[in-house]
Amino acid sequence: MIDVNTLIGPYPFRHVPHSDADVLVRVLDREGISQAWVGHLPSAFYRDPTPGNTALYTALAPLAARLRPVPAIRPDWPQWERALRDATSAGAPAIRAYPPQWGLGPHDAGLRELAIAAGELGMATLLTVRFEDLRQRHSMDSAGDLSAAAIRALARAGESVRLVVTAAGREMIEEVHWGLTVEEQRRVFWDISWIWGPPEDHLAKLFRSIGAERFVFGTQWPLRLTQTPRANLDLLPDDLHGARLAEAEQICSAARDGAGFG
Amino acid sequence: MTPSPEPLIDAHAHFYHAGAGRTDWADVNAARFRAGDQMGITYHVASVLGSYGFTSPTYFPSPEDVTTGNDVMLDLCAREPDRVRMFVTVNPNYPVHALTEIDRCVARGAIGIKLLASRRADDPLLDPIADVAAARGLPVLHHIWQHRRREWPSQEISDGADLARLAERFPKANFILAHLGGGGDYMHTFPAVVDCPNIYPDLSGSGVDRGMLDAAIEALGAERLLWGCDLTMCTGLAKLRALDVIGLSARDIANIRWRNAARIFPPNSFPRATRDTRSVTGSEPA
Numbered sequence: 001m002i003d004v005n006t007l008i009g010p011y012p013f014r015h016v017p018h019s020d021a022d023v024l025v026r027v028l029d030r031e032g033i034s035q036a037w038v039g040h041l042p043s044a045f046y047r048d049p050t051p052g053n054t055a056l057y058t059a060l061a062p063l064a065a066r067l068r069p070v071p072a073i074r075p076d077w078p079q080w081e082r083a084l085r086d087a088t089s090a091g092a093p094a095i096r097a098y099p100p101q102w103g104l105g106p107h108d109a110g111l112r113e114l115a116i117a118a119g120e121l122g123m124a125t126l127l128t129v130r131f132e133d134l135r136q137r138h139s140m141d142s143a144g145d146l147s148a149a150a151i152r153a154l155a156r157a158g159e160s161v162r163l164v165v166t167a168a169g170r171e172m173i174e175e176v177h178w179g180l181t182v183e184e185q186r187r188v189f190w191d192i193s194w195i196w197g198p199p200e201d202h203l204a205k206l207f208r209s210i211g212a213e214r215f216v217f218g219t220q221w222p223l224r225l226t227q228t229p230r231a232n233l234d235l236l237p238d239d240l241h242g243a244r245l246a247e248a249e250q251i252c253s254a255a256r257d258g259a260g261f262g
Numbered sequence: 263m264t265p266s267p268e269p270l271i272d273a274h275a276h277f278y279h280a281g282a283g284r285t286d287w288a289d290v291n292a293a294r295f296r297a298g299d300q301m302g303i304t305y306h307v308a309s310v311l312g313s314y315g316f317t318s319p320t321y322f323p324s325p326e327d328v329t330t331g332n333d334v335m336l337d338l339c340a341r342e343p344d345r346v347r348m349f350v351t352v353n354p355n356y357p358v359h360a361l362t363e364i365d366r367c368v369a370r371g372a373i374g375i376k377l378l379a380s381r382r383a384d385d386p387l388l389d390p391i392a393d394v395a396a397a398r399g400l401p402v403l404h405h406i407w408q409h410r411r412r413e414w415p416s417q418e419i420s421d422g423a424d425l426a427r428l429a430e431r432f433p434k435a436n437f438i439l440a441h442l443g444g445g446g447d448y449m450h451t452f453p454a455v456v457d458c459p460n461i462y463p464d465l466s467g468s469g470v471d472r473g474m475l476d477a478a479i480e481a482l483g484a485e486r487l488l489w490g491c492d493l494t495m496c497t498g499l500a501k502l503r504a505l506d507v508i509g510l511s512a513r514d515i516a517n518i519r520w521r522n523a524a525r526i527f528p529p530n531s532f533p534r535a536t537r538d539t540r541s542v543t544g545s546e547p548a
Contacts, residue, residue, distance in 0.1 A: 197496030
């Protein structure tokens, strides 16, 4: 199993304990997770994420067998195409983009261009709906959540696009999914880190309505407890116990092939 | 999934009913029992919040809806005596009704009082309720927003500091500070209540911030925390599993899982927990 939603480094709005790469490897061992896609948390808040990407590559290099870099690439920053090539060279399975934190609207042309280019290189574009619950945010954390409209716009951008959307809840997932064609739906994968389990059973309802194959395993470590998504899977009703999530690796290959995976 | 043989008390649960404005209410109740069995919950200590907004607001329930909801809980306790216990819900804006409901429901087995967000926690209108709670040994589960910085719609929210003022006025009453993971900044709550030994935060809520459990234990100690789920049992299970890996002793884990609850609720509220643990560990509640 691969955890597609992990980060290293500090968070600007609260203390996050032990957010280093070596700790992450120990957590993966403890939880029986084979590999993680790893972003650099502070880069979401940098104007220029380039130094953050350098720090990410450096930190993960000794742990490359377990931790795969997911650099942040800002499409309104000069030389983003070079950053994308660097990501490919570094073996990144995906790139991260943070439209709300970077002030990019839901129909930003640069974002569409980035998602298409990443897909053509076999990389997914990883989006973050939120880092924290709205009710606990610092007064300076005013970016707001990623909108469903932004996700729909990127899903419609082109055949090569593959999106991994993290930290979404049931309402947003349904709004996006049923606002896309069948072909566009196949370009979007959702991590299960923020979806409610019982008694509301949002995860079970989503598995039944749009299919478990649209979901991937993600924890949002180090911000959230690693145990949450597995607990959610363990509490699925009996009829869903055999449900299989999408394989993260297949997302990347499908992006490269332009295939209608799933 | 094989649950631990150690008892487990969910100190913050809710059930729904036909008057709650949702057609799937029975499914949601059944899902709570299903997940509870999977996790090994020995007792669900639960409340019904009036009509949950259907005929009066969830956090400002009318007296009629309060009574209806409490009747639902009384019936559920009668049907499920081995696994359900009850908080009697009251709205302190109706003081006579509130005290009457407490009398009525405690006589039929309620073991605690549930306060929503109908009135700020430190408001003098809560005093008669806290007085009864102290006299009868009934813990008060108070809905809390961790660090209120402004008013929010649909609730008159209270935070740890507000509840601490009430708890200081009634040192012989025990208060359960609701859902550390239920929204707001829990790091504000710890210093706000640290000097009130009669405040017991519960761990429920959808929030699963890494570091929250460690900080709670460091600030307050395992003797002051209660395990619970509220609306998300997956996060409750995640927190249980996290408690197992953050370096706590078996006794600390047992305190959070059930011993603290057994200590602050009326005696013999949880016979299956105390009986089961005698067979497992040979010990009584701390």
